[in-house]
Amino acid sequence: MAATSRIPSFTAPETQPTMGLRERKKLKTRVAIRQATYRLIQEQGYDATTIEQIAEAAEVSPSTVFRYFATKEDIVLTDEYDPVLEAMLRDRPLDEPPLESVRLMIREALTTVLTAEDEELRQRTRLMAEVPAVRARLTESMSDTGKVLSQVLADRTGGSPDDLRIRVFVAAVLSSVREVTLYWSEHGQEGDLRAMLDRAMDTLESGLRL
Known part of the structure; x- marks a missing residue:
């Protein structure tokens, strides 16, 4: 699968805590x-x-790549946003319903x-949808985010x-984000991804009403 968008930069979020x-x-x-x-995927395809x-x-060794990422799929799926999501969720009012806090956190982050990084997001989600190995790894790769959100909610x-x-609440939210992104x-x-995620949160809140 050859990518068609420009090469993503994947710069670190500016709102991350100060690092040494x-x-x-x-x-x-x-x-x-x-x-x-x-860059390589864009030039020659994923496989x-x-x-x-x-x-x-x-300009690193293969062992260095594996030290940072267990698989090639993890290189595609891993980002630096978990600390940002954690900070956003912790900033929400304590008396706010958890689903509303998570909804607003997702909207702000998105x-x-x-x-x-609009083009980067588009290329990454194309790989999620089109490359079976990436798609198969997606749920597992979201487990770290799930642990972060679970700790904040706890x-x-x-x-x-x-x-x-x-655990059920966080799993439902992250599964919804996954399915909306793939859809x-x-x-x-096409369409407003933020609006789609809002509708997904509405479904979690009110149940399936056809």
Whole structure:
């Protein structure tokens, strides 16, 4: 599958907490690996792109690539936004219903991505929809985000992130985001993605009403 959009930059979100020199170097390496991966995918397709080629293009060793990303699919799917989502959710009023807090967090984060990295988002979601290996890895890759959101919600409620209700709630939200994203990409990336996600949250809130 050959990509058609411009090469994504995948720069780190400006709202991330201040990082030390070591963390900045790690982030720089991660971004370089992603840039190289997307450039190669654009040029020759996903399946033809190897870890060895990615390492050479990023000017690192293959072992360094694997130290940062367990699989090629993870290079495509992993981003730097979990700390941003965590900060956004923690900033919501404590007396706000959890679903409303999550809805507004998603809307704000998506607005930021669409403004700064619209083409990057489109290329990534195309890979999610069109490359079976990426799609298969998607749910597993979202587990880290799920852990972050579960911890924030547990802190807000005084409960445990392993509470069944919290786990079910977070799983439902992230599954909704996954399905909306895939639906949007499968249908030519047409329409307002934010509005689609709003409708998904409405469905979670009120149930399926046909």
